[in-house]
Structure formats: C-alpha cells, structure tokens
Amino acid sequence: MQNAIDAIFEELGTVKQISPVYKTKSWGFEGADFLNCAVSADTRLDYQTLLTTCLSIEKKLGRARSNKEGYSDRPIDIDILFFGADIINESNLTIPHPHLQDRNFVIYPLNDIASSFEHPILKKSISVLQAESPDKSIPHKIQRCLRNPQQELNLNNYNYIAIEGNIGAGKTTLATMISEDFNAKLILERFKDNPFLPKFYEDQSRYAFPLEMSFLADRYQQLLDDIGQFDLFKDFMIADYDSQKSLIFAKVTLSEDEYSLYKKLHSIMYREIAKPDLYIYLYQNTERLLENIKKRGRAYEQDISESYLIDINQGYLNMIKNRRQENIKILDISEIDFVDNRVDYLKLLKQVIT
Template identity: 90%
Template sequence: MYKTKSWGFDGADFLNCAVSVNTHLDCQKLLATCLSIEKKLGRARSNKKGYSDRPIDIDILFFDAEVINELNLTVPHPHLQDRNFVLHPLHDIASAVEHPILKKTISTLLAESLDEGIPEKIQRWLKNPQQELNLSRYNYIAIEGNIGAGKTTLATMISEDFNAKLILERFKDNPFLPKFYEDQSRYAFPLEMSFLADRYQQLLDDIGQYDLFKDFMIADYDSQKSLIFAKVTLSEDEYSLYKKLHSIMYKEIAKPDLYIYLYQNTERLLENIKKRGRAYEKDISENYLVDINQGYLNMIKNRRQENIKILDISEMDFVDNRVDYSNLLKQIIT
C-alpha cells in the first residue's frame, strides 16, 4: 500500500494499492460490482468535472489481455502508464505483465514514467480473507446433496478459489438415465449398476492420481451416493445384491475426511431442476426427492463418527450473493 499526494486537485493524501482478482464475472458485470462496492462504502458520484476527495475509487486496470472500448468502460485503463501511484503498486504484483496495446511490461512502463510524484510505501498490508479459510487442512472433501441442491456448482467454486483438484461425477454420459426417468421399474437396476461401475472407476482413477500442484481434492459426490439412490429405486432383493457388490468394490477406496451435505427444501430443488432445463429431469416427482433426502439423512445418522456437516442452504444464493457464499465457507471451516 502506498500513500500519495492528491492528484489533479488540492486535497488530502490518498492510499493506493493494486490487487489481482480471479472472477467468473464478465467485464461489465465486474464493473457493476465495483460500482456497487463503492456505493456501499459511501461514495456518491456526481456529474461535476475534475477530481475530488472520495472514500474509495476502484478502477479496472486490466482484464486478462483484453482490449475493451465501450461507452462506460475502457480497458486497459487509459491513464495507468502516466501515474506512478498506479504503476508502483501494480509493479509489486505484476511487473512482468505486458500492456496489450503499448506492448511494454509494467516494469518498463514504470522505468519510462514521466510522472514526478513518488508514492510513499507504508507498512500496512491488505488482508486476504481466504487466508482465514484454511481448507487445505483436508486432503479430500466430498459435497453431497439431493438432485438440484447445487453440489456441483459449490464444488467447482471452491476448487477455483482454493486451488483444489475437482472431481465431478460423469453422469451425463449414462445412457440409462433418460430411460430411467421414463420407466423407473424397468431401468432402475441397469441404471444403478452402471452408476456403481462408473463411480467406482472414476474415484479409483481420480483419487489415485495426485496432483502436486493442487492443495486438496474436492468431489461433488461420494461412494455412498450409489447406496442411497439404489435403496430408493431397487426392489429388496435387487438392493441386497447391489449392497454386497458395493461393499466389495469400495472396500479399498479412500473415504473423504470432510463430508458436506447440502440441504435444500423440496420446493427449491424443483425450482433448480426446472431452471437447469435437463429434458430427462422434467418429470422428477416431489415424492422421489423426499425419499432421496431421507436416504441421505439415514446414511448420515449411521456415520456419526465421521466429520460430517449438514448445511441448510434453502434460503441462500451462494452463486449470485457473495455474502451467502462467504457465510457458507465459514460454516464449512468452523
């Protein structure tokens, strides 16, 4: 962080810094988010020309190597190469990044800068909130939940934010799934058997192949999922055979050291299923979802000795509401 004299007007000193951010937002949505943050922190924009004191000012300097020229946004920032209070903190975190238009690195731009102002580096550091959320103490996290609960989305978000190896269930390739939703009694057994084999093979491959560049593994399903769905869909004799095969196959498969169950009420589940628009899921009944949820809860009761967290997300929107996402992460950590 740097302290600099006011630039372009006579006023109080400024504090300046540069941050590197990963985001799933496009540039316009990122701009809207930045403006929203400014507003929440007390900035009131006006149409007056020139510069003035303000509690916060967030600029998008770069967006990868994109060049954007729109009415409300120009990227790279058109004046970043002229201002030492930008170049100094930017040089600290991205000295080798090349300006996509000027074709010069930040290091070169700083060396060639004509700005005579010298920012004063101060001993004050911004704190990365993710450093308080230590998920890497786990080797293997499994996120489970009913159909449409959001387990794949959450697992993907955590993998991106915390450098985890992502293991996603490859259900889309299962040829029996659409047939099952049309005729459950006929296709339940071949569907569950194919899932049993596919999940076993995938977990065997993915868990066994360590990625030295990732801090831990996170999956959107667990081996017990097969038993829960099979218990609901199969006859008693079929389930008995299925359970024996499951026990033999998964005997040596590593178990997660943190198991997260995402609970959503049935109404929200049906809304989410409808929203994602998979044709073969359109006829999923409320009773089927209730049975699956009860199956998960029964399984959890029998695994009390393990590290299990049940998180009610029925009133949360962790995708579009960052506060909900942060609160969910805190519940996982604590």
C-alpha cells in the first residue's frame, strides 16, 4: 500500500490526504482479510490517462489480471472513486464508482478524508452515505499509518521564492504548479497589460525607455501590494519574477545614459521591498527558448532574435555572479519537460530543497 501511494505521488500528482488503514473480511469470496485506505490527490491527467496509469501501477506492484469472473485475492487494487464532481460513463470506466456507497471498507476510510464531499449523482455527503450504508460489517481501524511522500518535499522552509528565467523558459508555469501543489500565494507579473510591449518588439530603440520605466513602476507597485498583504492561509509566496529583472532587461535595451538614470530610480524604489529568501534561475538553451516562444504563439514575440535572448541570459548570469551571498539556485531545464513529465517536475523540486 505504501508503494502504491509512492507511485501515485510520482506518476499521478500531489497526494493531499491519506486515510487510516482499515481491515475487513474479504468481499465476495473466502480469502484473506482486506486492507483498505482512501487517498485524495490532485492530478493534471485526464481521467482516461489516470485510469491507464493506475492499471500500470497495479501491474508494477505484482497484480496480474485474469478473465475469471468474480473476486479473488490480489496484492493491490486501485479504484477511482471520484474525479472531482464529474460523471463519467464509458465502456472501461464508470465514475463515481457505482458500488462505493454499498461497501463500508470504502465508505469508512473515505469518510475520514472527505466527509462533506457530495456524491454528484446521489446528492448526499459521504458522512450521510456512511450512516445509511446497507453494509452491516464494521471495518477495523489499525494503528499503522501510511506516509505521505509529499511531506518529503518541504518547501515551507521558505517564505518567499522568486523564479526567474529568460523569455519562454517556463518560469510562470513552474511558479503556478508549485503554488497549486504547496498552497502558496502566487505572484505573477502583469506583463499582458503593458501597452508598450508590442511596440517595443516593433521598434526597440524608440520604445525601450518608456517600456522599462512602465515595467519598473508596475513591478514595484505589484510587489508592494502583494508582499505587503499578509495572507493568513498562505504565508508562503512564490513569484515568477524578481525586482532585479528590471535591471537585467534595462541593461540590454537602454543606452548607457538611460541605464544610469534607470538604475538610480530602481535603487530608490526597491530599497524597502522584501527580497526572496530563495532565488531560482531556470536556464534553457536558446534553441529551446525559441521553440517555446513559437509554441505559445504571442504575435509580438515571434520576431525576437536569438542574439537578444543570448544577451538576456548573459545579463542574468552576470547578476547571479554579483549576488553570491544570497540563496540562488540555477536549474538547467534544457533537456527536461517538467510540464508534461511529472518525474522531471519532481526532480526539479528535489533540486530546489537540496
């Protein structure tokens, strides 16, 4: 059962809750006692991929399915009870599980982690379904607990993480994923509202200074608002940019005199702004960056040159060299896909905490 939970975490998604383990008599045949628990997890998989992955985990853990009718002993059995509030009726999958309300070895552990959840068809909470269960057997709660592997990825030692990277590196995606999995307050740069950005990509020399000044003001105001607001339920914050980003891009785009003025203003404005206690830089090679930019399809980004991306990357590396006293981690993601490959995503998280 622990191996199954570990595999669910590694292949399906974040494990949120695990019920106690219950022991009951075998169901539908004469055999050894059953051990059961219920698990709540967040997944980015669709329900068919979820089913395929669950069957794969069962197979890896030694379950061999047969065409024999009826129930029999098996080392592991992973059932999908609910998929949010979705109702699914397909030839190979029915959700909610059609018999969960009739079996106490399902209802009891489920009630421990989701008592108020409403069955989308029966329109009754799990606690009511347990009270109305036709099953007269009483599952025996055993003392041994199952470990949640999520707890080994402890990011709560940090109050404020900033993720940076070149254009198209994936910083917003990674910040969003971490905020969802660790209940963090998410701070995303509001670049879409900047009217100078499309103009800048058309005529950099003309619009560089107003663009960087508008970013300077916007980033300052946003960080002032977001960092200054204490969230009782989310005291861990993660952002997809840092105040130093303004200096890096300004250094590349502005003339020497403009940059000198810009740097003075930046120093005055950000003097009192809290700094992240962990700074992450996502490095991707230029070829991958250009692929990502093309894939996400923002019209005003399609003419970004390779040389511009190289200059931005060098600007970040120079900044990192000058901040050696701070907690900075450079993560090379050129050869991984943390968005569609959870194994890669977990590898990144482990690099962050080590």
